Structure formats: C-alpha cells, structure tokens
Amino acid sequence: MPDTSREFDVTVIGAGPSGFAAAMRSWDFGKRVCLVERGRLGGAGVHNGALSSKTMWELSRDYRNATRRDRGFTTTGVEVHFGAVCEAVRMATDTKVEHMTRQLRELATPLPGHPGSITLVRGQAKFVDAHTLQVEDPETGERRSISSHAFVIATGSRPRTLPDIHVDGEVILDSDHIESLSRFPKSLVILGAGVVGCEYATIFSNFGQTKVNLIDRAERILPFEDADVSRLCSSNLERKGVTIHHRASLVSMRRDGDEVEYTIEHATGGRETIRVERALVSIGRVPNFEGLELAKIGVAMTDKGQLQVDDTQTSVPHIYAAGDVTLDIALVSIGEIEGRHAAERICGAPYQPLSYDNLSTIMFLDPEVAAIGINEQEAQKRRIPYRVAVYNYALVNRAIAMRATDGFVKLLVTDDEEMRILGMRALGVHASTTIEGVSLMMQSNRSVRELAELLHPHPAVTEGLQDCVRMLMGTSIHKPEVFRNDLRLSRVDYAPDGAPHSS
Ligand SMILES: Cc1cc2nc3c(=O)[nH]c(=O)nc-3n(C[C@H](O)[C@H](O)[C@H](O)COP(=O)(O)OP(=O)(O)OC[C@H]3O[C@@H](n4cnc5c(N)ncnc54)[C@H](O)[C@@H]3O)c2cc1C
Numbered sequence: 001m002p003d004t005s006r007e008f009d010v011t012v013i014g015a016g017p018s019g020f021a022a023a024m025r026s027w028d029f030g031k032r033v034c035l036v037e038r039g040r041l042g043g044a045g046v047h048n049g050a051l052s053s054k055t056m057w058e059l060s061r062d063y064r065n066a067t068r069r070d071r072g073f074t075t076t077g078v079e080v081h082f083g084a085v086c087e088a089v090r091m092a093t094d095t096k097v098e099h100m101t102r103q104l105r106e107l108a109t110p111l112p113g114h115p116g117s118i119t120l121v122r123g124q125a126k127f128v129d130a131h132t133l134q135v136e137d138p139e140t141g142e143r144r145s146i147s148s149h150a151f152v153i154a155t156g157s158r159p160r161t162l163p164d165i166h167v168d169g170e171v172i173l174d175s176d177h178i179e180s181l182s183r184f185p186k187s188l189v190i191l192g193a194g195v196v197g198c199e200y201a202t203i204f205s206n207f208g209q210t211k212v213n214l215i216d217r218a219e220r221i222l223p224f225e226d227a228d229v230s231r232l233c234s235s236n237l238e239r240k241g242v243t244i245h246h247r248a249s250l251v252s253m254r255r256d257g258d259e260v261e262y263t264i265e266h267a268t269g270g271r272e273t274i275r276v277e278r279a280l281v282s283i284g285r286v287p288n289f290e291g292l293e294l295a296k297i298g299v300a301m302t303d304k305g306q307l308q309v310d311d312t313q314t315s316v317p318h319i320y321a322a323g324d325v326t327l328d329i330a331l332v333s334i335g336e337i338e339g340r341h342a343a344e345r346i347c348g349a350p351y352q353p354l355s356y357d358n359l360s361t362i363m364f365l366d367p368e369v370a371a372i373g374i375n376e377q378e379a380q381k382r383r384i385p386y387r388v389a390v391y392n393y394a395l396v397n398r399a400i401a402m403r404a405t406d407g408f409v410k411l412l413v414t415d416d417e418e419m420r421i422l423g424m425r426a427l428g429v430h431a432s433t434t435i436e437g438v439s440l441m442m443q444s445n446r447s448v449r450e451l452a453e454l455l456h457p458h459p460a461v462t463e464g465l466q467d468c469v470r471m472l473m474g475t476s477i478h479k480p481e482v483f484r485n486d487l488r489l490s491r492v493d494y495a496p497d498g499a500p501h502s503s
Helices: 018-030 048-068 080-104 175-180 194-209 227-239 332-346 376-381 397-401 431-443 463-472
Strands: 008-013 033-037 118-121 124-129 132-136 141-155 156-157 185-190 211-215 243-245 250-254 258-264 271-276 278-281 285-287 319-321 358-365 369-372 386-390 407-413 421-428 487-494 500-502
Touching: 008 018, 008 332, 018 033, 018 118, 018 141, 018 332, 033 141, 048 080, 048 175, 048 194, 080 175, 124 194, 141 332, 156 175, 175 194, 175 332, 185 194, 185 250, 185 258, 185 271, 194 227, 194 358, 227 243, 227 421, 258 278, 271 463, 278 386, 358 431, 369 431, 376 386, 376 407, 376 421, 376 487, 386 463, 397 463, 407 463, 421 431, 431 463, 463 487
Parallel strands: 008 033, 008 141, 033 118, 141 319, 185 211, 185 278, 211 243
Antiparallel strands: 124 132, 132 141, 156 285, 250 258, 258 271, 358 369, 369 421, 386 407, 386 487, 407 421, 487 500
16 A cells, blocks of 8 residues: 555655656656756756757857868858857757656646656745655745655755855856856956866857956866866867966956956966956856755765765655765766666665766867776876777768867777776767767676777768777777877886886
8 A cells, every 4th residue: 555644755856857857767666756846947957057058069069160161161141149049049948848847747647557646846945844845936935835755855056156256147157147148258257177167168269259268277177187188178279269377376356347357376476467358157066955954854964064975865764865966976967867766766676776887978178078987097096007099080081071080089998808998088079979889888898899890880980989999909990000190009007116107
C-alpha cells in the first residue's frame, strides 16, 4: 500500500536541469511529485546560462564566418544588432521552456496505467519543518503549505559578487544581465578569465562590435588546461582584438556616469586605469540555499559553509541535493545525473554510487575545446608515466574543407602495451563529436587500439583522432617524422626527484 499520509512522495525545489531531471525520474517510479519553482522554468540551464549563452555563441560564430574574407565569397551589408541577437536567443529559450511546460502539463495527472503525477507549484520555497515546505508566490504573496516524504534541493547557484564592486545591472553587469544590454557596447571589460568569462570574450569578439579587455589574475587563461590549449585559445582571442591583462590584479572598478573606470596592477608593479562602456564581473558562482531555512531542520554544512552532501544525500536522510547548489561541478550534465541519482535513491532503485570519472566537458571558445579525463599537467602532478600524441587539424580533411584548421587532438594513454586512455583534449570544429567515442572507450576501459580499426565516414573530423591513435602505434598515415610542426609524439616518465622527462 502506498503511504499517502503526506500530500507528495517527492518534492523537488527548483526547476532547473537538476530539479527537472529529479522530478522526471521520480515520476518514472509512479510517485506523486511536486516541483517548486520561484522563477522561470529551466533555471540557469536555459536562461542567462547554458542554453542562452550557447545560442549567442553559435550566432556569434555564424556572424564571424559570414563576414570572413577567405571563403570564396564576400558579403556586404551584413548588419548585426544586439537586440535582434537577443530575440534569437529568446526564441531558443522559449522553445526549451515550451518542451518543459508541455511535459509538466501532460504529466500533471496520472496517465492510463501510470500512477505518477507532477504538480508544478510556483513560488519561493522554505522549510517549515523537515517534512513541510512553505511556498510563497512572489507576485500575489499567496502562501501554500506542502508536505512530502522526501525532498530534493535543486536550487542552483547565482553569480558571485565582490564587496568592493557594485554590480548595478546597467553598467557593471554579471552573466545574468547580458541580455539587458540595449546594444553592443563599444568596449567591455571582463573580470575573470574562467570558462564563462572566456566564453563571453569569445562571443563579443566574434561579433566584432566591441573592444574586449579580459582581466586575468593568472599567468595564462584556463590555467587548469595544458599550456598548448591555453595558448591557442588566448592567441585566437588576441587575434580578434581582445586585450588580455595577464597577471593583473584588480585594484578598483566603479561606475562613473554611464561608463566604468577600472584600475589594474600588473605583476611588474605598474598600475593602469582604463575607461570602458561596460563591465562584466565573472568570478564564479555561489549556491542558492539562503532562505530555505536549512539550519532549522538540521541540514549540516561543511566548515566552508557549503551543503554537506554524501552521494546526493544531505545529513537529513530524506533530504537530497543535486546540481549547482552542491557546488561540486557546475554543469548541466552533472546536475541532471545528480538529480536522477537522488530520485533513484529516494525511490529505492538498485543502489550504485555516483561516479564523476570520465566526465567530459566542452568550453565554447574559439575554437571549441572538448575535454575528458586528465591532461598532461594533471598526469605529471600525479607522476603517471604516459604517452602523448598531438594531431593538428591542419591534416584533417574535413577541417581543411571547412577552412577551419585551427585546432588539434591530444590523446594521453598509459605507457604500456595496453595503452589505456588517460585523457583527451580536442580543440577545433566538431570537437564535442570527436570526444564522444573516446568517452565511451574510457567508460568501458577499452584500449585505444580499437579506435585505430574503426571505419569512419569520410570526411569526418574523427579521422584526425583515428590517425592520432595510429600515430601512438607507429602506423599513422601522416608521419610525425615529416609533419614535425603538426604532429607530436612523446613519452613522459619521471626522474627519481619526480621531475618529468620527455623523450
Ligand atoms: C553563463 C553560463 C554559461 C553556462 N554554460 C554551460 C554550458 O555550456 N554547459 C553546461 O553544462 N553548463 C553550463 N553552465 C552551468 C549550468 O547552467 C548549471 O550548471 C546548471 O544550470 C545547474 O542546474 P541546476 O538545476 O542545479 O540549477 P539552476 O539551473 O540554477 O536552477 C535552479 C532553479 O531553482 C530555482 N530556485 C532557487 N531557489 C529556490 C527556492 N527557494 N524556491 C523555489 N525555486 C528556487 C531557481 O529559480 C532556478 O530556476 C553555464 C552557466 C552560466 C551562468
């Protein structure tokens, strides 16, 4: 007999990708599900985040390609208006919201032969006790009480701010404000050269209407990637007119009239004050759990003030957390997997702990960068002997045909007969496609050799990966002995003092 002593079996707070996935997976088990959302369906997975920024990135790339002069045609009179770009972004996000709305509408009541239902409740949720939420509609002020056997907190994250910088949303912005710009700014400074900062530097420089400055505290952008990856991405940004203030620390940033004045201090000691039209502060995200009254119901926090979560379960056994709110890895795919996993644990599906191994990611830069497994700097940090092969897109027919040879595939394998894949980076057109096969091979712990024998369609960018694998086996079609600048093959081991040695 199902326990109907409470209104819902599972209540999910937040209808971003993590919460939506948790709700849908709970529905699979025939549960009475409640999904609470205070804002727009889709959260940052759709609005002011993954889908909106990727739509803008695609449009910016189309524009850049349309205005190139090396493709056998010259276009004239190509105009771009920021408002029209935002309209196209809104069409994309509306499409996604429509899909979500349709599904929620159709699953609101049980279907024939399926007892599950999902009730969407609009409003801001907070716990009244460990089994009861109070949800307040911000517009009407109406309050509703919801009781549930289990909960999934999927309330996401928001942009991090700094105490000394007033983000006013007009002149000094964060990533939530991009679409409120009324036109392309003539100049823009981006504070923070992480993934989001670099993606927006790519987008605005692709459109070519804005002079972009990027403030980077570190020696090079994307410091978590190998130097060759970071070098290609930064030289492409610089080629498009982006000024990267490397090793610069921000001294001050303030609105002055309708502009921004900021001062940076260079590592060499000198200070520089620059005026720009707009600033984008992009220095990470913080989790949204204030206001949920978690302390009241005994949900424990870590010493660093983050949610204490073990395999999506909080310290209160029937309360789970998924996605950005846990601040482990802020990605749609991870949020969805965590949301589904939390739902499975709640609903008693066979238990298998979550694994973040073989996580693949993609950064929407110029070119796009897809990654899986470890890179060289990580292998060296862990003193793992490895073989590495780098294969430039300049030798890949599909990239040649697309007139887009900027990029390379880099494959790391164990330095033994087995040649198990340790990691891969693909930079260039269709990079995300290139990584898929490798992701599957890593998942099933197969040897890289199997890739050498696959029959690829031609021309496909994956042929570069295949010849890269063959290069590791000494059987490539293009020979590293000839294409010394485009193909690299080496073996890295370690001296007794741990210093890496490449041969
Ligand atoms: C500019 C940008 C670009 C990105 N690009 C990518 C990308 O290319 N690929 C990728 O994988 N990831 C990307 N991300 C990250 C991705 O958007 C997030 O990891 C993902 O949205 C997290 O999903 P979530 O459901 O955990 O949280 P969110 O998407 O933030 O959703 C949380 C939801 O909870 C609601 N909520 C919060 N508190 C309450 C409450 N008390 N009551 C009711 N509702 C509440 C919010 O309104 C929101 O709708 C990007 C993020 C940004 C900012």
